[in-house]
Amino acid sequence: MLQSQPIFLTPKTLRRNAPLFVFLPGMDGTGQLLRAQTAGLEAGFDVRCLAIPPDDLNSWEALAQQVVDLIQQEIEGDEERLVYLCGESFGGCLAMKVAVLAPHLFDRMILVNPASSFNRRPWITWGSSLSRYLPEIVYQFSSVTFLPLLASFGRIAPEDRQALVEAVRSVPQKTSIWRMCLLHQFQIPKQELRQLTQPVLLLASVDDRLFPSVPEAYRLKRTFQNAQVVVLPQSGHTCLLEAEVNLFEIMQTHGFLEAAVSDARTDCCAGVADSKSERR
Numbered sequence: 278m279l280q281s282q283p284i285f286l287t288p289k290t291l292r293r294n295a296p297l298f299v300f301l302p303g304m305d306g307t308g309q310l311l312r313a314q315t316a317g318l319e320a321g322f323d324v325r326c327l328a329i330p331p332d333d334l335n336s337w338e339a340l341a342q343q344v345v346d347l348i349q350q351e352i353e354g355d356e357e358r359l360v361y362l363c364g365e366s367f368g369g370c371l372a373m374k375v376a377v378l379a380p381h382l383f384d385r386m387i388l389v390n391p392a393s394s395f396n397r398r399p400w401i402t403w404g405s406s407l408s409r410y411l412p413e414i415v416y417q418f419s420s421v422t423f424l425p426l427l428a429s430f431g432r433i434a435p436e437d438r439q440a441l442v443e444a445v446r447s448v449p450q451k452t453s454i455w456r457m458c459l460l461h462q463f464q465i466p467k468q469e470l471r472q473l474t475q476p477v478l479l480l481a482s483v484d485d486r487l488f489p490s491v492p493e494a495y496r497l498k499r500t501f502q503n504a505q506v507v508v509l510p511q512s513g514h515t516c517l518l519e520a521e522v523n524l525f526e527i528m529q530t531h532g533f534l535e536a537a538v539s540d541a542r543t544d545c546c547a548g549v550a551d552s553k554s555e556r557r
Contacts, residue, residue, distance in 0.1 A: 281330035283343045285351070288315065288324055295541035296359035297351055298322035299383075301344065301368030301375075302329070303392075303515070304456050305444035310365075313437055313518050317525040321534065321542035322361065325351065327368070331452045337459055341374035348375075348382050359537055363387040363524075365517060366488075367456060370463050377469045385533065386473075387524075389480045390514050394493040395460040426486045429513030437518045470500045477504035478533050480524075482512035490514070507531055 285299075286308045298318055300311045306329035311318075318324050327344060335343070352358045362383040364372025369391025376386055424430075424445060430438055448456075481494035491508060498504045507527055509516050516522050528534050 281332050283327055283329045283333060283340070283347065285325040285347050286328050288319055290319075292319070292323040292541070295321065295323040296361060296384075296535070296538050297348075298324045298361045298363065299344075299348060299351075300324065300326045301362070301364040301371045302327060303366035303368055304453065305448055306331070306333075306367075306452075306456070307444045307447060309440060310444055310515070310518060312440060313434070313520065313522075314524045317523050321525060321538040331447070331449050334452070334455045337371070337374050337463065338378075340371060341378045344371065344375045345379045345382065348379075352382075359384045359535060361385045361387065361538075363389065364391065365389040366392045366514065367460065369393065370460065373465055373470065376473055376475075377465060380473055380475070383475060384535070385476050385478070387478045387480065387528070387533075388494075388497065389517060390482055390485055390488060390490040391479075391493065391497070392460050392488060393463060393497070394488045394490070395457075395463065397489065397493075427513070428515045428518065429484055429511070432512065432519040432521060433515075434520050437520075441515060441518060467500050470497075471502060474502055476533065477501045478528065478531065479504055479506045480509060480516065480527070481506060482509045482514060482516045484510075484512055485514045487514045505531060505533075 300308070302308050302310060308326035308328035311324075311326050315324060327347070329340070333340070348360060352360065360383040362372050362375060362385070364370070364387070366389070369388040370393050372386060372388060373391070373393070376383065424442065428438070428441060433441070479494040479497055481490040483491060494506045494508075498506050509522065512519055512522060517524060
């Protein structure tokens with residue numbers, strides 16, 4: 278039986294003339310947990326969310342190549358199109374792999390609580406080793422039990438909490454173990470990251486109970502040539518689900534958006550206004 282391939286999830290309305298925003302998800306791999314940010318981002322971008330099928334047990338290198346191939350398909354015929362690459366947690370590690378594999382493809386990179394500090398949390402390494410010996414039903418129960426480490430639930434709307442629970446439950450034990458093994462193996466020589474000249478935005482949550490995201494963000498900042506850190510003082514690991522976190526506004530406030538993005542947002546808003554006028 279053929280293995281499933283990663284795909285890009287697309288919004289209902291494509292915006293081929295807008296800059297491309299590519300989101301690489303966390304351990305769940307569903308591509309569904311950008312939901313709280315999608316409306317804001319779609320004002321200025323043509324958004325794509327990577328969905329990694331549960332039976333994909335490829336290496337970092339193969340997974341990164343699959344993402345590169347998908348991006349190339351999106352910009353085919355318009356190689357000058359701006360591409361923003363965004364990775365959260367596990368996806369932050371994948372984003373760095375994609376960036377060093379094909380730096381010519383993207384213009385800016387956003388890393389949200391990247392899981393590159395996985396090996397500096399000994400209890401996580403120990404837990405990932407133990408999880409392979411748990412019966413499936415026990416594993417499923419334990420994965421939900423540890424959700425408070427992932428999220429600050431008081432800052433997340435009820436429907437988004439439910440989406441997070443469903444996303445975590447959707448990951449089979451075998452897949453979860455494999456992705457934790459990838460995180461355990463993750464490494465990129467500093468000189469390869471140092472060669473990237475594109476602007477990098479590092480979002481780090483102070484209340485991240487899973488990883489030391491703030492120290493990791495500043496460590497990565499020292500590695501990249503052109504990076505800035507934005508600290509989210511009250512956020513947890515899955516900060517993009519939080520009602521008070523607006524990724525588009527964060528990028529705008531910190532001067533991370535290029536003029537083409539603002540122009541695309543203006544065109545989008547004008548289109549919405551014209552549509553409302555017609556309906557009247």
